[in-house]
Amino acid sequence: MVRHIQFPSNKYLIRHLITTAPRHSYHSATYYERPGAETMDQKGYIACDFVVDIDADHIPTNCRQNHDYAICKACGAIFQGEKPLKCSGCEGAKFDKISWICDECLNVSKKQVFNLIENFLLRDFSIPIEDIHLYFSGHRGYHVHLRTKTFLDLDQDARREISDYVTGEGFSFKIWDYRKIQNNMMGFSIDDPGWAGKIAKNLYNILIQGEPRIREVFENPIYGKNLNPAVLNILNSNRQYLINQISSKRKIWQVAGISDKSWIRIFEILRDRIKADIDVVVSIDLHRLIRLEGSLHGKTGFRVMKLKYEDLKDFDPLKDALSFPDNPENTLDIEISAPISPKIRIGSNNYGPYNKGEKLKLPLNVALFLMCKDVAQLTQLINNNKILLK
Amino acid sequence: MxxxxxxxxxxxxxxxxxxxxxxxxxxxxxxxxxxxxxxxxxxxxxxxxxxxxxxxxxxxxxxxxxxxxxxxxxxxxxxxxxxxxxxxxxxxxxxxxxxxxxxxxxxxxxxxxxxxxxxxxxxxxxxxxxxxxxxxxxxxxxxxxxxxxxxxxxxxxxxxxxxxxxxxxxxxxxxxxxxxxxxxxxxxxxxxxxxxxxxxxxxxxxxxxxxxxxxxxxxxxxxxEKIPEIIDLLDEISKMMASHKKRFESSIFSEGETIGSELFPPCIKAILYRVMHGENLSHNERLGVAFFYLNTNHSIEETVDIFRTSPDFDENIARYQTEFAAGSGGKGKKYSMYNCVKLKSFHLCKDDDPNFGDKLCRDGAKKRSGEIVPIQNPAKDFIFWKKVELNRHLRSQIVEQLESSDETEKIKKKEEDSK
Missing domain, CATH: 1.20.930 (Transcription Elongation Factor S-II; Chain A)
Structure with a gap:
């Protein structure tokens, strides 16, 4: 990796990119007095964007089981989904991974961006929408940059505190008045600002949708164990009572048969539904490198691009972030080099799955994607190693 | 005005x-x-x-x-x-x-x-x-x-x-x-x-x-230092500090600010660094460092000594609290060390701190099989895996030495043969 480079203007940056053609390009999210200095101490820290990284990679999704693969390096055995600890064939522990993307994981990231911006950045933090800069990362997620003066100057502790708030980390039931008073369990009020109110509102919204929704939420939590079935039944049968209590802003939520421990589990399940699933490490880092806008992501060939928030809803990364014109004459001849190449939708068409050794003539964006994913190799170079774009 | x-x-x-x-x-x-x-x-x-x-x-x-x-x-x-x-x-x-x-x-x-x-x-x-x-x-x-x-x-x-x-x-x-x-x-x-x-x-x-x-x-x-009043004050202060040596010169730490054992996790190193500079610790920092010391075979005396450099140090209170944490007082329950999740929520985790951070905390320990084991408790997991890491390092150094001595012998032998 080549680091510590500084350019006097965009012109020099573009010239550098043309001459070196790096597979991945990043810029620092930090502003320095001397960005080109060799060591961090010499750079002279000024400020740092508050960057939020939302990536399907660290959000639990079911689709991963369908489109990710692990290939044993020793015997070549293929395992669908997460890589196993050991290969069942040869006991080998080293694997090559094929991490794929699909509409489901891209939509999960998008949903989390909406959650972050709507429920946290705009509502709680009151950040003007024009100060929220949104980028598609070029792969499985999005980057949100906050460039207001107040966020630029935050130290690492303050950044962690904001990340904790967004991810629901450190919520103290004790401090939020969750306790038993004369055998009455005290809940939260929907009027409470911040997390207590969020939990009360979320529970209310689930309860009013009826039993199927209650079961769906508490039988399939995003993280951790299901709610005990007996407790779930009690919650269902006391649904109306709790709806009345919450809507009339009464904080006594005592229900016979639901212990303190069960209530805490209920709140934890709700917390995991409310929080924005962000990569905390990125947000608290004061010297982070972040993908360069306009560059191509080396694992997909898609463009890292700035988005307007109002365009996010209709943004389709597998169509709108493609690097080259979708011209039928723009094709490449490739050969599948990995044992498997899962199915991918690019533009309006599906491609694959393909098997090793298959020789294909594919649209440029698709071929590029497969090569960036290291599952295919170029078989024919056009016009003396130069790819002509039509 | x-x-x-x-x-x-x-x-x-x-x-x-x-x-x-x-x-x-x-x-x-x-x-x-x-x-x-x-x-x-x-x-x-x-x-x-x-x-x-x-x-x-x-x-x-x-x-x-x-x-x-x-x-x-x-x-x-x-x-x-x-x-x-x-x-x-x-x-x-x-x-x-x-x-x-x-x-x-x-x-x-x-x-x-x-x-x-x-x-x-x-x-x-x-x-x-x-x-x-x-x-x-x-x-x-x-x-x-x-x-x-x-x-x-x-x-x-x-x-x-x-x-x-x-x-x-x-x-x-x-x-x-x-x-x-x-x-x-x-x-x-x-x-x-x-x-x-x-x-x-x-x-x-x-x-x-x-x-x-x-x-x-x-x-x-x-x-x-040429102003007579300043000279007088500096003299007087150094005399006063000399009569309270224990507070102003901690016996646990050397002057060069090297902190504790190499087996100490980053969170504990950071707290010790603060206390060494005479900063008052928060309640959770005090408990964290006391629990760590008491759970790593340190005596009550050694644990109380940590806090001597705190500006608000009170020997009676520190001793009472330490004895309580050690299970010598109250209900007789010895408290275990905070786990990493708890330390994170208190902002005491320093896994990626530029001065104290440790790869082991950040990335977890790597077993021989390649399996990654996350560090969940600084007093147990960290120390165990740090020892493993140090042993591995030591072993690789020995192997390297042996290999290099083998190499020198081979070269010598070659030279002798050629002669």
Whole structure:
């Protein structure tokens, strides 16, 4: 990796990119007095964007089981989904991974961006929408940059505190008045600002949708164990009572048969539904490198691009972030080099799955994607190693 | 008076709280030094003038140091007069010259506690109504508004502080009740009661009154040390500190600031570093380091010794708490070390800290099979895997040595053969 480079203007940056053609390009999210200095101490820290990284990679999704693969390096055995600890064939522990993307994981990231911006950045933090800069990362997620003066100057502790708030980390039931008073369990009020109110509102919204929704939420939590079935039944049968209590802003939520421990589990399940699933490490880092806008992501060939928030809803990364014109004459001849190449939708068409050794003539964006994913190799170079774009 | 109008604060408040911005203007007015002349007067001249114009100043400063060196972090001298104001810059200079961080922390704690005491005492609401508190914050550049009509759950929350100001201080208190997630937070504002605001102000004052040790360079320092009053004060302080050696020279740490054993996890190293510099620890930091020591075969005596350099060290309290944590008192239950999740929620995890961070905490330990084991407890997992890591390193060094000696032998043999 080549680091510590500084350019006097965009012109020099573009010239550098043309001459070196790096597979991945990043810029620092930090502003320095001397960005080109060799060591961090010499750079002279000024400020740092508050960057939020939302990536399907660290959000639990079911689709991963369908489109990710692990290939044993020793015997070549293929395992669908997460890589196993050991290969069942040869006991080998080293694997090559094929991490794929699909509409489901891209939509999960998008949903989390909406959650972050709507429920946290705009509502709680009151950040003007024009100060929220949104980028598609070029792969499985999005980057949100906050460039207001107040966020630029935050130290690492303050950044962690904001990340904790967004991810629901450190919520103290004790401090939020969750306790038993004369055998009455005290809940939260929907009027409470911040997390207590969020939990009360979320529970209310689930309860009013009826039993199927209650079961769906508490039988399939995003993280951790299901709610005990007996407790779930009690919650269902006391649904109306709790709806009345919450809507009339009464904080006594005592229900016979639901212990303190069960209530805490209920709140934890709700917390995991409310929080924005962000990569905390990125947000608290004061010297982070972040993908360069306009560059191509080396694992997909898609463009890292700035988005307007109002365009996010209709943004389709597998169509709108493609690097080259979708011209039928723009094709490449490739050969599948990995044992498997899962199915991918690019533009309006599906491609694959393909098997090793298959020789294909594919649209440029698709071929590029497969090569960036290291599952295919170029078989024919056009016009003396130069790819002509039509 | 201009500054009084600017901040809506009376002259008396500036005399009482010399850490307020522009309180020096009051001092210069009293010394009849015109604002336009300030640029041409050196710091040395100002110090000399202060001692000359306020003859009682020297004794007051000596009395102040006598008190704080004896662990009494409170003013035994009057706090609302011009001498109190004149003391402030001299105290800062003296502590900077001494370079002693334990003394510096004792100084800041005294000012911070004094502020809290004045704003919380019986008549404080009359003397310092909420509006005055708002003006004090405004003087310090902190955005905190007052609205006496805001109620949450039947409790009045008259103060609304903006997020950056709140985070600047609350994150240094390291207690879960100050976490943003556990606060009434809406529209970028944190709703606070008066008691909260006083505690936050106390922390602001602590940060603001921290001496800048780099402020006085070598040249200035040698000039300062020619002023008879400064020589007298530095002499007196070093004598006073010598009689309280245990507090000012911790026996656990070497002077070169190398911290503890190489098996200590980053979180503990960071706490020990703070305590070594005479900083007061938060409740959770104290417990964390005490639990760690007691769970890693250290004695109660060794554990109590850690806290000796804290400005607010009280042997009886520290011993009682340590014995309690060790299971010698109370219910006889020995407390185990906080796990990593708990430490993270207290902001005490330093896995990626540039000074203390450790790859082991960040990435987990790697078993021979390639399986990654996350570090979940600093007293158990970290130490175990650190030992493994060190052993592996040692082993690889031995192998390397053996290989290189094999290589040399081979070369020798080749040379001999060729001969």
């Amino acid at each position: 201009e500054i009084v109008q600017k901040y809506n604060l009376s002259k008396q408040i500036f005399l009482q709280f010399p850490w307020l911005n522009e309180s020096s203007t009051i001092l210069f007015e009293d010394l009849e030094i015109a604002e336009e002349k300030l640029g041409s007067i050196s710091l040395i001249d100002i110090v000399q003038t202060l001692f000359k114009e306020y003859p009682v100043l020297l004794d007051r400063i000596k009395q102040f140091f006598r008190n704080i060196i004896q662990s009494k972090e409170e003013f035994s001298t009057p706090t609302g007069d011009i001498i109190h104001l004149a003391m402030y810059p001299i105290l800062q200079i003296i502590v900077s010259l001494s370079g002693n961080r334990i003394l510096g922390n004792a100084l800041t704690n005294t000012y911070a506690k004094h502020c809290q005491f004045e704003l919380s005492k019986y008549n404080a609401k009359k003397d310092f109504p909420n509006k005055i508190l708002q003006n004090i914050f405004s003087n310090l550049g902190i955005s905190c508004t007052v609205d006496e009509h805001i109620y949450k759950n039947g409790i009045k929350y008259p103060f609304q502080m903006d997020l950056p100001s709140y985070l600047k201080v609350s994150t240094k208190i390291r207690n879960e009740s100050w976490k943003l997630i556990n606060r009434f937070f809406e529209d970028g504002k944190i709703y606070l009661i008066r008691h909260d605001v006083v505690l936050l102000l106390r922390e602001f004052v602590r940060q603001k009154t921290l001496p800048d040790y780099k402020l006085i360079n070598k040249e200035l320092s040698s000039q300062m």
